[in-house]
Amino acid sequence: MISKLLIANRGEIACRIIRTAREMGIATVAVYSDADAKALHVRQADEAVHIGPSPAAESYLVGEKIIAAAKETGAEAIHPGYGFLSENAGFAQAVIEAGLIWVGPKPSSIDAMGLKDAAKKLMREAGVPVTPGYEGEDQSVERLKLEADAIGYPVLIKAVAGGGGKGMRKVDKAEDFEASLESCRREAKASFSNDEVLLEKWITSPRHIEVQVFGDSHGNVVHLFERDCSLQRRHQKVIEEAPAPGMDEATREEICAAAVRAAKAVDYEGAGTIEFIADASEGLRADRIFFMEMNTRLQVEHPVTEEITGVDLVEWQLRVASGEPIPLKQEELSINGWAIEARLYAEDPAKGFLPSTGRLEVLNLRHCRRVDTGVEEGDEISPFYDPMVAKLITWKINRNAAIEAMIEASAEVECYPVKTNAWFLKRLLSSDAFAEGEFDTSYIGSNLDTLIDPPVPSEMLLSRAKRRVDTFYLEMDDPYYEQQAYRQGMSGFRLNSERRTATRVLVSGVEETVSKIGFIHSKHEDHWPSSDEFVLFEDGASFEVAKFRERGTGHASAADGAILAPMPGKVIAVDVAEGDAVTAGQRLMVLEAMKMEHALTAPFDGTVTELSASEGGQVQVEAVLCVVEPNEE
Structure with a gap:
């Protein structure tokens, strides 16, 4: 068995692997970039090695640095996690040639499945249906x-x-x-x-069904049943569950058998996933399910498979990499209950899912059977990597109960000032279509307006806000509060007068008037930055609350045509020049941040009068990238 393992990854991935390695008595080595010097995976590992600057291309994607770190620390094996170099056959071969154990499939298997066009040809030959x-x-x-x-x-x-x-x-x-x-x-x-x-x-009613497979060096290959990953946004999975809703035993048997054939066709070892696209226009049928691709690594959504099978897939990876056979035979594997995973991202759905970065002043994840995360309260969400905060995982004996548990877990998320998609997840999970299993991969896109409509505070939250404001300003029995009120400019305040029944407050910048007093029951109601400003949480959303104050009219604001950077990032394309005439909706430039492209468009017909952005340049949030002056009417 491996005695010391280097994990060539970061965040929740690395923390997940460290957890199992520790349980198996295996020492762990973390690697980290400048941005991750104080990261959770660095704190949890037995040792940590710095491998370069913050950009992944200069640190986590430099195989030579990772292999050198393994040799420096005496690690026997390298686990690539998922993402980064996990499906890089060249890196896998370099690890093996360095005399280290590669915790993953053989380089030849990665090569065979690495290019989707070649993989589809190979699958046809193996009798696996393809799109x-x-x-x-x-x-x-x-x-x-x-x-x-x-x-x-x-x-x-x-x-x-x-x-x-x-x-x-x-x-x-x-x-x-x-x-x-x-x-x-x-x-x-x-x-x-x-x-x-x-x-x-393009399949018009597509469901994304994938099968977990596992092989060893003794010629054994098993499947661990299917997962449904159909709820996606921009082809990125949002909700995953196992087993797949609407899957009958006959169809399950055929799709899982096809997955095993696919794995055997490339002499597969370790954890892998065979991804299928299903035409679900008439439900799930074996003759309408087609091979898409194989992921030659552990998947982000592997916890739902672990929850329904009772198997630790990382433990299996480490045992198989050490030369042991798969611990269980196919007939010893079965489905028990239902599991759902929701990806909690640092992003703002109400603003087009723009990534949100910064310090997690508040992070509280409750009412969840399992939370896989790479951050804790007080940690930073960096602009350099994927914006995932955590994976929320629930398990119950049936699907309805698992859904209810995940709705509760999403609603109880408290995160501030970093924005998350928790309220979006709750709304998605609460939809009738999801409850009834009547959805496909286009569901989020087709219902986006409803799903991302900004959350509004309930009457209960407003009454909680009033109670807090009143408590600060209107303690009628102590002269100290009369002085406080005077300092805050509260006209009309009189000691021993009748308590006011209505309070004007600002909730996330919107004026609200409330008259009822409710009860405060949230764990986190932090004072920021002064004692009369605070944040309340409800249904996965955060609401900033402050006493309403009359504002003057002298506040400056950016011109309507100023195109601001919505986040820190890199300008990868500029489509206009100063003096160009543009039309409303025309693409002006493309900003890349957190591995995603974001097109910035003209707000109206006009002319580009200023252009400060250039291709390849790094920009900070709210930097003015260009200015469009509207056409005269």
Whole structure:
């Protein structure tokens, strides 16, 4: 058995692996960048090695530094986690050639499944059904456009080396194809150093079903049943559950058998996932489920499989990497209960899911069977990496109970001042479509307006706010508060007068008038930055509360046409120059932050009068990138 393990990753991934390694008596080594010097995974590991600057390309993606750290600390093995170098066959081979144990599949298996076009050809030969499309070598725009026209719209453009929702674009009509192809290739090049793509027929009622597989060096391959990952936004999974709703035993048997065939076709060892796309227009049927790709690593959503099978997949990885056979045979594996995972992200759904960064002054995650996270209260959410705060995981004996448990867990999230998608998750989980299992991968996009409508405070929260404000200002029995009120400019305040029944407060910048007094029952109602300003939490959202004060009219504001950076990031494309005429909605530039592209557009018809952004430049939040002056009417 491995005695010392280096984890070539960060955040919740590294913390998850450390937890199992510690239980197995395996010493752990963390690696970290400048931004992660005080990170939780660094604090939890037995040892930690600094490997470079904050950008992943200069630290976590530099294989030579990671191998050197393993040798320096005497680690016998390297676990890549998921993401970063986990599916890099070259890195896996370098680890092996350095005399270290690679906790993952053989490089040849990664290579075989690493390029989606080659993988689909291999799956056809193995008798695994695949989605209709184009995987040819001719990558010219003309040929790809011709093939897309032949397939019929909508079509899906996918980076052949893609993963994690990166390098994917749905194209609904022919005139949008070339622009979508350009964007897809640029993102693929930046994420995977490979801008080749394939085309697939877009399934109109798609469900994303995947099967967990596991192989060992003794020729054994088993499956651990399926997961449903259909609730996605921009091809990024949001909610995952196991087993899949609506899956009958006959269909399960066929799809899981196909997954095992796929794994055996590449002589697979370790944890892997076979991803399928299902045409669910008539429910889940074996003859309408097609192979999409194989992820040759552990998946972010692996906890739901662990919860329904009772298996620790990281333990299995470490045992198989040490040469042991898979601990259980196929007939010894079974499904018990229902599990759901929700990805809690540092982002603001009400503002187009813009990432939110900063210090977690408040972080409280309650009422959840399991929380996998890489941060604690007081830690920082960095702009350099994926904005995940935690994975919330619930398990119950049936699906309805698991849903209710996850709704409660999402509603009880308290996070400040960093914004999260907790209230969005609660709203999504509470929808009738999710409860009834009647959804597909387009559900979030089709219902986005309803799902991201900003949360409003309830009467109970407003009454709690009034109680806090009144407590601060109107303690009628102590002359000290008369002085406090005088200092705060409270006209009309009189000691021993009748207590006012209405209070004007600002809740997240909106004036509210409340008359009822409720009760305060939240764990965190922090004072910030002064004792008459505080934050309240409700249904996964945070509400900043302050005493209402009349404002003057002398406040300056940015011009309507000022295009501000919505977050820290890198400008990767500038489409206009000073003096250009633009139309409302026209793309002006593209900002890349937290591994996502964000297009900034013109707010109205006008002219670009100022341009301070340049391609390749780093910008800070709210920096003025350009100014558009409206056309005279």
